[in-house]
Amino acid sequence: MLRFVLRRFLAMILTLWVIATLTFLLMHAIPGSPFNNLNGKVLSDAAVKNLESHYHIDQPLPIQYLIYLKSIATFTYGPSIKQPSQTVNDLLGRGFPVSFELGLWSLIVAVLSGIILGLFAALKHNGLIDYVAMTLAVFGISIPNFVLATLLIQEFAVNLHVLPAGTWQGVSYMIMPIIALATGPMAIIARLIRSSMLEVLTQDYIRTAQAKGLSPFIIVMKHALKNALLPVVTVLGTLAASILTGTFVIEKIFAIPGMGKYFVDSINSRDYPVIMGTTMFYSALLIFMLFLVDLAYGWLDPRIKLNKEGK
Amino acid sequence: MSRSPDKLLEVENLHVSFRAQGGEVHAVRGVAFDVAQGETLAIVGESGCGKSVTSLAVMGLIPRPHGKIVAGSIRFKGTELTALSAKKMRRIQGTDLSMIFQDPMTALNPTLTIGSQLTEGIVYQKKISRAAAYQRAIDMLEMVGLSNGAQRMKQYPHQFSGGMRQRIVIAMALICRPSLIIADEPTTALDVTIQAQILELFDQIQKETGVSMIMITHDLGVVAKTADRVAVMYAGKIVEMGSKRDIFYHASHPYTQALLNAIVRLDLPSDTLKPIEGAPPDLFAPPEGCSFCERCPFAMEVCRHVQPPATTVDGHHTAACWLLDKRADGIRQKVENY
Numbered sequence: 001m002l003r004f005v006l007r008r009f010l011a012m013i014l015t016l017w018v019i020a021t022l023t024f025l026l027m028h029a030i031p032g033s034p035f036n037n038l039n040g041k042v043l044s045d046a047a048v049k050n051l052e053s054h055y056h057i058d059q060p061l062p063i064q065y066l067i068y069l070k071s072i073a074t075f076t077y078g079p080s081i082k083q084p085s086q087t088v089n090d091l092l093g094r095g096f097p098v099s100f101e102l103g104l105w106s107l108i109v110a111v112l113s114g115i116i117l118g119l120f121a122a123l124k125h126n127g128l129i130d131y132v133a134m135t136l137a138v139f140g141i142s143i144p145n146f147v148l149a150t151l152l153i154q155e156f157a158v159n160l161h162v163l164p165a166g167t168w169q170g171v172s173y174m175i176m177p178i179i180a181l182a183t184g185p186m187a188i189i190a191r192l193i194r195s196s197m198l199e200v201l202t203q204d205y206i207r208t209a210q211a212k213g214l215s216p217f218i219i220v221m222k223h224a225l226k227n228a229l230l231p232v233v234t235v236l237g238t239l240a241a242s243i244l245t246g247t248f249v250i251e252k253i254f255a256i257p258g259m260g261k262y263f264v265d266s267i268n269s270r271d272y273p274v275i276m277g278t279t280m281f282y283s284a285l286l287i288f289m290l291f292l293v294d295l296a297y298g299w300l301d302p303r304i305k306l307n308k309e310g311k
Numbered sequence: 312m313s314r315s316p317d318k319l320l321e322v323e324n325l326h327v328s329f330r331a332q333g334g335e336v337h338a339v340r341g342v343a344f345d346v347a348q349g350e351t352l353a354i355v356g357e358s359g360c361g362k363s364v365t366s367l368a369v370m371g372l373i374p375r376p377h378g379k380i381v382a383g384s385i386r387f388k389g390t391e392l393t394a395l396s397a398k399k400m401r402r403i404q405g406t407d408l409s410m411i412f413q414d415p416m417t418a419l420n421p422t423l424t425i426g427s428q429l430t431e432g433i434v435y436q437k438k439i440s441r442a443a444a445y446q447r448a449i450d451m452l453e454m455v456g457l458s459n460g461a462q463r464m465k466q467y468p469h470q471f472s473g474g475m476r477q478r479i480v481i482a483m484a485l486i487c488r489p490s491l492i493i494a495d496e497p498t499t500a501l502d503v504t505i506q507a508q509i510l511e512l513f514d515q516i517q518k519e520t521g522v523s524m525i526m527i528t529h530d531l532g533v534v535a536k537t538a539d540r541v542a543v544m545y546a547g548k549i550v551e552m553g554s555k556r557d558i559f560y561h562a563s564h565p566y567t568q569a570l571l572n573a574i575v576r577l578d579l580p581s582d583t584l585k586p587i588e589g590a591p592p593d594l595f596a597p598p599e600g601c602s603f604c605e606r607c608p609f610a611m612e613v614c615r616h617v618q619p620p621a622t623t624v625d626g627h628h629t630a631a632c633w634l635l636d637k638r639a640d641g642i643r644q645k646v647e648n649y
Binding site (some may be wrong): 012202204205207208209210211213214215218222224226227300301302303 | 370394400401402403404405406409410412414417418420421422423431434435467469480483623626
């Protein structure tokens with residue numbers, strides 16, 4: 001187990017390095033400089049030169065690359081170019097908790113409701129609940145989250161005045177963004193659970209459990225669900241990624257002060273340190289999620305060994 | 312083993328059908344048999360003859376909503392099982408009446424430990440403590456020949472070989488001390504050497520616990536090794552029933568005879584197999600007369616139109632064949648010289 005974790009950890013660092021390099025190349029491939037238009041002011045050539053030397057942008061690319069790698073390794077991304085009073089770490093520290101809260105709740109809501117919906121659909125196969133659940137699922141998959149978000153605002157904030165249309169100040173502010181973000185992944189999970197559950201329920205070991213006279217509830221929860229969860233865990237990594245990127249759009253629509261805003265703004269304004277910081281942060285987060293998924297595999301299915309020695 | 316008068320299980324006129332694309336499959340059509348205390352009844356027949364469906368019907372495991380017991384009665388210790396609610400049936404399943412399935416590779420849940428699968432039934436059914444169930448499970452593992460039980464309990468099915476898994480499945484079936492075990496082709500999925508060990512184990516268990524068994528099989532070798540009495544099934548019906556001696560030495564139904572002739576004899580010089588020509592009838596539309604008449608070398612006109620009743624050959628030996636009718640005496644002479 002420890003060896004597996006260590007190996008995975010090394011692989012994670014390697015992956016991050018590749019991402020960092022690609023980001024660096026892409027970042028500098030976009031034409032323009034952060035000082036083309038600094039907060040609406042046009043700067044003199046001398047001022048631009050000064051600033052460029054301050055941020056090492058006048059250096060040849062390979063040198064910049066080394067400086068860049070060093071700052072990533074030491075987590076010192078330095079101050080933002082656009083808002084020099086704040087370091088990138090300040091921005092992350094402020095934005096991440098909000099984005100994390102939104103993302104995590106969305107993921108929890110998506111997984112739980114998806115499992116429940118899929119489970120009922122499978123148990124009432126070809127019944128009314130099944131059809132209702134699967135119709136819902138098709139809608140959930142087909143409607144993009146930003147469309148759903150605007151529809152929700154129109155209905156619940158503008159027409160009915162029951163929920164606030166934006167910002168992030170408490171539970172009632174969270175409801176609509178979470179629904180908008182969670183619906184798509186929920187639909188995917190519901191469909192997966194339904195189909196894998198239907199398959200698992202025909203397995204011999206389910207009949208063995210029935211022959212023991214166990215109640216249908218125990219059979220479903222203990223014998224069937226754990227086996228049916230495996231495909232869901234597989235997509236959980238990708239779903240987490242889609243929720244993560246979904247937060248960019250949803251944060252914009254609901255004016256939520258999360259990380260997504262900084263991420264998008266930084267690219268538009270060539271704010272190199274912020275691009276670097278947010279990209280590396282999101283990448284690390286995602287890689288860590290995939291690592292958790294791998295650990296969950298081992299727990300769900302004992303046949304999957306995490307390393308050669310077992311245990 | 313001699314037949315005792317107290318019947319543990321009595322099945323009468325059992326009909327089971329399945330809804331399928333293109334109509335209804337009449338899988339079991341009027342089956343009747345009984346099992347006495349401590350006795351082993353073997354139900355033999357080729358694939359699709361309804362022997363497994365019969366056993367599932369007794370266990371109350373006919374998959375709904377497609378399958379249905381259309382008619383008939385199943386009495387277990389005097390209780391009519393077909394009339395029980397699902398909840399009451401569950402009290403009997405796994406406790407007094409348990410089942411061993413064909414393929415031990417798939418009959419165990421791959422994601423749960425052996426210990427959890429062994430003990431869950433008895434904990435749920437008998438409301439005993441986990442510690443007591445744990446001890447009992449280790450005893451059962453010992454009984455089926457798996458030593459080092461405490462360690463085994465923590466392992467998962469994939470860590471065992473096929474033969475060991477079948478032993479675990481058997482231990483699982485025995486844990487609540489049932490009075491009747493239905494074994495559905497328990498050795499079919501195993502190597503020949505392991506088969507012999509498992510049959511040996513059944514023998515030993517029966518001596519130790521006095522449990523009754525229904526052995527579902529298509530292997531006449533298994534029948535010879537385990538059975539007290541034999542029921543031969545064909546196309547959803549029992550065509551011949553009698554003691555093991557009756558069936559092996561005085562087979563009276565042409566199907567049983569053909570089945571026995573089809574056995575590969577290693578002690579006789581022969582380089583050809585003797586298959587039964589043809590195929591079993593379509594159970595979507597069962598034949599009007601005897602279901603075997605299409606393949607029977609002795610078929611008469613009456614066989615095509617009227618189903619033969621079960622006729623007593625002698626004692627408890629019965630066969631459903633028109634050749635046994637008094638009016639067919641002349642023909643029977645010819646058949647016997649055939």
